[in-house]
Amino acid sequence: MSKIIEHKKQIVSDIAEKLQNSKSTVLVDYRGLDVDTVTNLRQQLREAGVDFKVYKNTMTRRATAEAELTDLDEVLVGPTALAFSADDAVAPAKIINSFAKENDALEIKGGVVEGSVATVDQLKELAELPDQDGLVSMLLSVLQAPMRNFALATKAVADQKEEQGA
Secondary structure (H helix, E strand, O other): OOHHHHHHHHHHHHHHHHHHHOOEEEEEEOOOOOHHHHHHHHHHHHHOOOEEEEOOHHHHHHHHHHOOOHHHHHHOOOOOEEEEEOOOOOHHHHHHHHHHHHOOOOEEEEEEEOOEEEOHHHHHHHHHOOOHHHHHHHHHHHHHHHHHHHHHHHHHHHHHHHHHHO
């Protein structure tokens, strides 16, 4: 086989591996964005640990077949960029969704979350979730509420007894 075909097969297997191993992948149409805007988007994604690449749709279709995610094939029309995140399932959706609000030219096409194909609406809902630190602080707040309420009630009873005794 020629070196070109071997190279393309390697790219397809890399895409399939990223689709399978990432916590979330977001597919976007970037038509209409100028170079500076795309560079800004790439920088924001890179800072969050998200890999942002543009692949040919034919190679991506072969990779979706290899990764058993053929439902993505219907959105692989026109220029498509993929944002892969191996660590944070929310980061690519959150960054791209907020960037799309500022730049009408950027359009979310679909994606994969935890190995399942996700629609645009599902990705936008995911983007509205707080990040991991926000979720942890919300959980801690909920866990602390009963103790805090008990402490306040105990203090109120003590204050009331003190007023009655005085």
